[in-house]
Amino acid sequence: MKHSVVSLTINGTERQMLVAPGTTLVEVLRENQGLAGTRRGCDQGACGTCTVLVDGKAMMSCLLPVETIEGARVETIEGLTPMQGLHPIQEAFLEGFATQCGFCTSGMIMATAGLLARNPNPSRDDAVRAISGNICRCTGYEAIIDAVLDAAKRMQAAQRSEAA
Amino acid sequence: MAWLKGRGVAAVNYPTGMNLGGDPSQALIHATTTGGFVITLSSVDLGQGIKTVGAQIAAETLGVPYENVVIDTADTDTGPHCMGTFASRGTHRIGNAIMMAAREAREVMMSVAATELEVDPGDLVTDGKGRIHVNGAPDKGMSVVDVALAAHFKLGKTISGRGMYMKPKSEVVPETGEMDPDSCQAHACTVADVEVDDETGEVRVLKMTNAYEIGRAMNPALAHQQIVGGAWMGISHALYETTEPYYPDRAHGPTDFSQYLMPGPGDIAEMDSVIIERPSSNGPYGAKGIGEMTANSPIPAIANAIFDACGVRVTSMPFTPEKILRGLDALRGIAN
Ligand code: FES
Ligand code: FES
Numbered sequence: 440m441k442h443s444v445v446s447l448t449i450n451g452t453e454r455q456m457l458v459a460p461g462t463t464l465v466e467v468l469r470e471n472q473g474l475a476g477t478r479r480g481c482d483q484g485a486c487g488t489c490t491v492l493v494d495g496k497a498m499m500s501c502l503l504p505v506e507t508i509e510g511a512r513v514e515t516i517e518g519l520t521p522m523q524g525l526h527p528i529q530e531a532f533l534e535g536f537a538t539q540c541g542f543c544t545s546g547m548i549m550a551t552a553g554l555l556a557r558n559p560n561p562s563r564d565d566a567v568r569a570i571s572g573n574i575c576r577c578t579g580y581e582a583i584i585d586a587v588l589d590a591a592k593r594m595q596a597a598q599r600s601e602a603a
Numbered sequence: 604m605a606w607l608k609g610r611g612v613a614a615v616n617y618p619t620g621m622n623l624g625g626d627p628s629q630a631l632i633h634a635t636t637t638g639g640f641v642i643t644l645s646s647v648d649l650g651q652g653i654k655t656v657g658a659q660i661a662a663e664t665l666g667v668p669y670e671n672v673v674i675d676t677a678d679t680d681t682g683p684h685c686m687g688t689f690a691s692r693g694t695h696r697i698g699n700a701i702m703m704a705a706r707e708a709r710e711v712m713m714s715v716a717a718t719e720l721e722v723d724p725g726d727l728v729t730d731g732k733g734r735i736h737v738n739g740a741p742d743k744g745m746s747v748v749d750v751a752l753a754a755h756f757k758l759g760k761t762i763s764g765r766g767m768y769m770k771p772k773s774e775v776v777p778e779t780g781e782m783d784p785d786s787c788q789a790h791a792c793t794v795a796d797v798e799v800d801d802e803t804g805e806v807r808v809l810k811m812t813n814a815y816e817i818g819r820a821m822n823p824a825l826a827h828q829q830i831v832g833g834a835w836m837g838i839s840h841a842l843y844e845t846t847e848p849y850y851p852d853r854a855h856g857p858t859d860f861s862q863y864l865m866p867g868p869g870d871i872a873e874m875d876s877v878i879i880e881r882p883s884s885n886g887p888y889g890a891k892g893i894g895e896m897t898a899n900s901p902i903p904a905i906a907n908a909i910f911d912a913c914g915v916r917v918t919s920m921p922f923t924p925e926k927i928l929r930g931l932d933a934l935r936g937i938a939n
Contacts, residue, residue: 485861536828540650567868577650579835580868582828 445505449474450518456505464500464508465489468515476516476545480574487573490546490553491515497553499572516545519552527593528552528586537586539577546573551587561591604802608809609912613903614792617896618785619886620692620770627769628692629683630700632661632708634762638733638751640665640672640708645682646697648674651894652825653693657701659821660887664705665712666729667747691892694821695786696768698887704766711762712747715754719745787883789891790816793834795872795904799912801931804924806909808838808872811901815876818883818891826893830876833897838872839865840898841905845921 440460447454449472456471465482468474468491480488482501489500492514500513519526525533528551538544547570554561554569561569566587575583620626631643642661648654658672665672676682685697709729716735717724720743728738729747736744754760773783796810811834820826843864849856857863882889902920910916915930932938 481861483861536824538650539652539828539832570868574865574867577832578828579832579874580871581831581835581874584868 443506445509447505447508447510448512450514458505460506461504462506464491464493464503464505464513467505468500468513474515474517477549478542478545480542480546485574486543486546487550487570488543488546490549490573492549492553492556495553495556497550497569514549514552516548519548527597528555528590531586531590531593532583535582535586535589537578537582543573543575543577547575547583551590554587555591555594559591559595561588563588604800606798606800606807607912608796608798609908609910611795611797611904611907611909611911612792613795613900613907615790615896615900617691617789617791617892617899618787619690619695619789619883619892620786621690622770622773622782622784625769625772626686626690626692626696627767628685628696628700629768630657630697630704630766631683632701632704632764632766634708634712634751634754636751636755638667638671638746638748640667640705642672642674642676642701642704643682644674644676644697644701645679645685646693647677647688649688651688651693651829652822653688653697655825656694656821656890657697660698660701661705662731663888664702665709666731666735668731668733671733671747689895691789691894691896693892693894694890695883695886695892696770698821698890699768699885700766702766702887703768704764707764707766708762709764711754711760711764712750715758715760715762716745716750718758719750719753786885787818787891789818789893789896791896791900793837793900793904795901795908797905797908797912799909799915799927800924801913804927804931806842806905806922806924806927808842808905810873810875811838811904813874813876813900814879815893815897816879816881817893818886819880819889820878820893821888821890823878826878827876829893830878830897831874833895834874834876834901835866835871836898837901838870838905840920841902842866842921842923845923848923848925 442457465479468477478488480486484499484502490497491500493511528548550570550573566584634640654674657674661672662669713724713727726737729735733747734744754762775782792814794812798807846857883891915927917926
């Protein structure tokens with residue numbers, strides 16, 4: 440089968456790439472774009488470490504052949520991170536000790552970003568559901584769930600101070 | 604059907620470090636031109652926090668801010684030797700090595716400062732904020748940055764140190780079996796509250812209450828996180844992790860780790876933990892190891908809680924619904 444040209448907006452910049460059929464988004468991000476913050480844990484939709492935002496929704500990038508998302512807006516952990524300092528979700532994870540080995544962390548943060556984009560005021564159950572596709576082998580989840588809720592508060596505070 | 608509640612207790616004594624043919628770890632430390640301190644190790648930080656704790660130990664010993672310390676790890680080809688990150692030995696062994704290296708480097712740092720300030724090194728103190736000054740005279744001093752610059756560009760010296768901690772090999776006394784296997788022991792106790800569904804055999808862990816005596820908690824937040832994460836692993840060992848049984852036959856079983864059962868974020872228990880500090884005599888700043896032990900006591904505590912709830916004594920892990928139902932049947936006199 441022939442390669443095809445796919446265009447995606449990755450972290451705000453439009454990119455075109457020549458890909459073999461079936462090339463997944465995680466492969467493109469890591470191999471072709473050098474965005475290694477997105478992890479590839481299992482390559483079969485079981486661990487969530489590859490979670491990124493596609494058109495604002497948290498998705499597992501190892502399950503997405505890029506031809507099927509032509510024209511989509513993709514945001515990765517690199518795009519979420521501001522030029523200076525940290526994003527409120529990152530701050531919440533850092534200060535809440537919600538990361539140990541860190542392998543799950545970018546996926547957890549992107550899953551949180553997806554949740555807060557559609558539900559800025561989540562309940563504890565909402566937070567649990569939002570990260571239930573993401574495996575963490577270190578923390579026991581408690582600190583992560585707390586960090587998701589703390590991130591929601593921080594984002595609301597940031598929005599309030601922007602509005603004022 | 605009924606959910607039966609039960610409570611179980613279990614305690615653990617856990618050795619810090621091991622003793623096969625001697626158990627060494629080494630550390631090297633050197634100052635950069637601008638007064639940063641780089642510690643080279645072969646030890647791995649896989650999330651347990653040795654980088655953080657090692658930098659704390661070095662900063663405390665050197666008398667410089669934590670931010671001035673960088674831990675460069677881990678390259679086992681080129682770094683100083685480390686036996687590895689296991690046996691809950693990291694904080695104790697590597698921490699001791701780092702402390703020793705930092706002491707040697709501190710001595711050089713103080714002697715360079717003494718030369719520059721034209722005072723006796725014994726009269727100098729560090730303020731922990733990046734300055735070295737004459738004891739009692741904060742104005743008569745200089746910054747660690749200037750000390751490092753002077754060492755590099757005026758005196759032609761390296762501010763460096765070597766650290767090596769080794770637990771020597773302990774032979775077994777053949778007559779008695781006696782030996783000295785570890786360096787110190789940490790202790791913990793877990794109380795597990797569970798409920799057991801007497802119709803399905805499902806077990807839910809409702810709450811875990813833990814007390815840990817781990818010597819000095821070098822970083823209480825990390826130690827606490829280790830307890831929570833370890834308890835989760837304990838629940839996972841106790842109730843989930845197996846590739847058996849599968850029905851109707853083995854062909855329906857998992858084929859790789861992604862199909863291996865583990866508790867998810869929705870299956871965690873409420874956790875309440877306290878840390879008790881009784882400094883050890885030989886750990887860095889009195890620390891002991893808190894590592895593997897955190898996954899230990901939760902397992903027998905859950906088994907005991909199941910027994911308390913429904914009278915079934917499970918003797919092999921994990922405590923699957925199948926085993927519990929067979930146990931309940933046996934109690935009811937039903938053959939299976
Ligand atoms: S790598 Fe995509 S879910 Fe595991
Ligand atoms: S922090 Fe290690 S897997 Fe989550």
